[in-house]
Amino acid sequence: xxxxxxxxxxxxxxxxxxxxxxxxxxxxxxxxxxxxxxxxxxxxxxxxxxxxxxxxxxxxxxxxxxxxxxxxxxxxxxxxxxxxxxxxxxxxxxxxxxxxxxxxxxxxxxxx
Amino acid sequence: xxxxxxxxxxxxxxxxxxxxxxxxxxxxxxxxxxxxxxxxxxxxxxxxxxxxxxxxxxxxxxxxxxxxxxxxxxxxxxxxxxxxxxxxxxxxxxxxxxxxxxxxxxxxxxxx
Numbered sequence: 001x002x003x004x005x006x007x008x009x010x011x012x013x014x015x016x017x018x019x020x021x022x023x024x025x026x027x028x029x030x031x032x033x034x035x036x037x038x039x040x041x042x043x044x045x046x047x048x049x050x051x052x053x054x055x056x057x058x059x060x061x062x063x064x065x066x067x068x069x070x071x072x073x074x075x076x077x078x079x080x081x082x083x084x085x086x087x088x089x090x091x092x093x094x095x096x097x098x099x100x101x102x103x104x105x106x107x108x109x110x111x112x
Numbered sequence: 113x114x115x116x117x118x119x120x121x122x123x124x125x126x127x128x129x130x131x132x133x134x135x136x137x138x139x140x141x142x143x144x145x146x147x148x149x150x151x152x153x154x155x156x157x158x159x160x161x162x163x164x165x166x167x168x169x170x171x172x173x174x175x176x177x178x179x180x181x182x183x184x185x186x187x188x189x190x191x192x193x194x195x196x197x198x199x200x201x202x203x204x205x206x207x208x209x210x211x212x213x214x215x216x217x218x219x220x221x222x223x224x
Binding site: 031033040041042043045048050090092094097098100101102103104105106 | 144146148153154155156157158161163202204206207208209210211212214215216217
């Protein structure tokens with residue numbers, strides 16, 4: 001069955017370190033998304049991609065970057081981790097606008 | 113800009129009673145509307161969607177939602193609540209582009 005996976009599931013890091021969160025999907029979807037979920041804010045879009053070599057900023061993109069070298073993967077990089085980036089991160093993918101968007105299980109990141 | 117509102121942060125319902133979780137969307141074109149559920153420490157799971165056609169949409173776990181164009185609403189309903197329905201529910205909207213816009217979520221608690 002097709003799926004979307006994230007790794008690691010839990011991560012503790014220190015401020016100033018670079019961190020990369022992996023996202024891999026086997027749906028063959030062109031569209032992939034990264035969100036963060038914080039209490040009181042719901043889901044906020046960080047970055048998204050509509051295809052290979054395409055990346056776009058979402059509403060909370062500062063301090064984050066993504067790259068899309070193939071269809072299956074969209075890694076999220078925190079260039080210099082900050083305590084404000086402590087959050088739960090979700091990756092998602094979807095096909096056309098009418099299609100269902102599928103979410104990964106999430107990565108819980110703690111920045112000390 | 114597309115937007116969706118969930119006016120209630122918290123909804124409490126007695127087990128066996130009908131439940132409603134409210135969602136309204138901004139008026140702009142023809143929306144595609146979605147409901148997702150999130151259980152503790154899990155990713156978001158798709159419940160149901162409205163794309164076109166019948167205004168009453170049936171989804172997973174006995175949930176249904178009614179698209180009401182005049183009231184710009186897409187409320188989630190279930191005739192008889194179960195304790196296992198306790199979770200965080202998100203409404204989302206898409207207007208034919210690739211991005212989903214999510215509401216801030218409603219925490220549903222079913223009281224035994």
